[in-house]
Amino acid sequence: MNDASDIRHPTSGSLNIGIAGAGLLGRLLAWKLLQQGHHVSLFDRGSREGELSAARVAASMLAPYSEVASAERQVFDWGLMALRWWPEQIALLEQQTGQTIHYGMAGSVVLAHDLDKSSLRHFEQQLQAKVPDHLDGVERIDRERLRSLEPELADRYSSGLFLADEGYLDNWALLLALEIAISKLGGKWYEHREVVSVAPKRIVLSDETLAFDWVVDSRGLGAKAQLPGLRGVRGEVLWVHAPEVNLQRPVRLMHPRYKLYISPRPGNRYVIGATEIESESMQPVTVRSTLELMSALYSVHSGFAEASLLHAFAHCRPAMPDNLPVLNGEVGLLTVNGLYRHGYLLSPQLVEQALAMLAEQTADSVAV
Template sequence: MITIAGAGLAGLASAYELAKRGASVTIFERAEKPGENSVARFAGGMLAPYCERESAEENVITLGCTAADWWAQVTPVTRHGTLVVAPPRDHAELTRFARRTSHFDEVDGQVITQLEPALEGRFERGLFFKEEAHLDPRQALADLTKAVEELGVEIRYGTDAPSRVDLNCTAMAAGLPDLRAVRGEMAVLHCPDVKLSRVIRLLHPRMPLYLVPRADGLFMIGGTMVESSSDRPPTLRSLTEMMSAAFAIHPAFAEASVVEIGAGLRPAFPDNLPRLVERDGVLHLNGLYRHGFLLAPAMAQQAAEQLLSETCK
């Protein structure tokens, strides 16, 4: 029997990998229902290793390049790529982004229109990362929960984990040294007049933002990274930046309905890379930062292999 504290993204992914390898797994989760306490519910769900290389280490590509295939085993994945754009005044940001990334095609306004007809005449230049993908985070969490339960994993909701478990996946609650909170803020907009099929990243010198299409005319917009331990609702400044970015992508967003706003604390180590950490005889999987859906599969595989190798000794 392998025990896990936390039924968030890391805990569920690890349980999935363990159960696939034949292990008997029990997860202890304080929340009363799936996903209730998971910061992943505020994520964009972007599986974009090449874009993320702009501000992250090479390991993000190495660990994240197979994430879309992993997630496709349990939940729908949209493989339409990522389109990175910038208004004319910020074309220098586009050049800088291109220097720091790879696996993209440079596109002009005509190609942008072919990719996204709704953006006709909006942008003169862009970068198209055709190998990237995205998913709906809340649907993915629900589908992953169902998948692990079908593999025989027991999830005990409303239950504190015992003082000693095999794997701790409790994010900021784990209290690991060097772990810090990075606040991410988001808004969900309803704008059926705009039709987009892929993630749009809008570059800006102060705060690059992304717009992720969801079903039924919904769009998630986010991108803030605030060093803060407060999970209060998004600030007026952040919301203003996000709404301005949406309007810059398409003016029809001025009439969009704001369906939801939210903020979550993402655990990060100083290098912003996830780690497997042994502490007091317990293995911790933590520090997924802003790359949760991208890096959780590879990190869960490593955790499963380490745990099973230790139980076989």
């Protein structure tokens, strides 16, 4: 067994921390821990581009209102914190790296075709029941109000909802900026390294076992063998380039069968999502899902007819049985997982809690 001191020599007060999985949680924790002066080594089965992570496939909407309709209240409360956290952290990341990370916090629009108005009503009722204390963030809109928000949609829809506090961010730019910041702060990347298992203070690779002061297991669905109850929930997204479509904010279409969202990216590109299938299949996007997403998309805005299909991605959201995140700490090992369809929404709270837990347990072990 190699000692992590082969990799780094800790200075007083700083720890050698090994992170298994460099997706969303792994990167955020690495970045924060490096800023606190710790030494961090990141291991991932993919490259530092994150092409094997759910984080890269995600639409990365920050949608606490939309999500709480079919989730626990905790998702909403943690999500509100994320709406404040991301702009501050993005500003810091941009300053550290010189990268631009596009994001929008100008709300989202929820629409339904006239025949599906009952779906929209049901959604509004769910919000009234789940967040009765935050209904000032839910505005019923008519055609004229919609015209002021999203002029290109006003001829098709006579009413909808405006969720003024919701947002989205450009996840590819974020993952890249985190990679650069981690490297600049001295974090070490171990790409294409499969972590076979983790244990307190140990990361086991196929050919060696490495020792650390602390290990973080943030392998997402890759931690399934070590995290009872963890399952994958398949999701598919399409990326399109639509020069004729100019949306300012995420748009959701309520539909009895084909729920759809459109998350903007710079340069008239849009992420279209997402299917939700109880399956751990990682097979490429199916024809059926493509047809469903595309026809729902075309019904939102005819300008999508001339769009080019840039990418079609499928991945699995890591989820626990209650679809809520899990944060377990024992001395030498921190497990963070189960972000399900809320990675960008819940990771700010989870990361802050993980850092606090690590600081507390480190202080306890020093005291002992």
